[in-house]
Amino acid sequence: MTVKGGIGKLQEKARGGGWKPGQAWPxxxxxxxxxxxxxxxISRARINMHRKMLNLAAATGRYPVAVLSDCAVYAADGPSPLDxxxxxxxxxxxxxxxxxxxxPGMVKHEGTQSVLWGAxxxxxLAGDGHVANLARYIKTGEVTAKDTGE
Incomplete structure (x- = not known):
């Protein structure tokens, strides 16, 4: 089991066809x-990520283009995360x-896409006055559903 899976087990939701609202589940x-x-x-990981984003901004002047729960997208001069x-x-x-x-405490490269892809x-996805979060799509580059902002 991964750490991510273990974190999920700490709060399992009701599953199965026999559960009714108001009843306890196993x-x-x-x-x-x-x-x-x-x-x-989760809050500790989020705090650490924001602290690292601020330190990166202080050292380079670069700010993330998009941020999702555990993903930050940065514009870079090259295709490597080392850039x-x-x-x-x-x-x-x-x-x-x-x-x-x-x-633990380190990050992994989720994906690289071009600026043209982002545009x-x-x-x-710009319909209805919403702005898409590029962090949601950076890994595969595929847009599978409309971004509702949630």
């Missing part, structure tokens, strides 16, 4: 049903900003 009886711990973990990160005089990333990797998505 997940409520489990000792692992802890929506308070889930909320704490976004700030470096010090020794060639190491600036402390307090994003670091690429698989360990096309914004134009495609």
């Amino acid at each position: 997940a409520l009886a489990r000792p692992t049903w802890r929506p308070d711990i889930r909320a704490t973990v 976004v990160l700030p470096y010090d005089s020794d060639g190491k990333t600036v402390p307090g900003s994003f670091r690429l990797g698989v360990s 096309d998505v914004l134009e495609q």
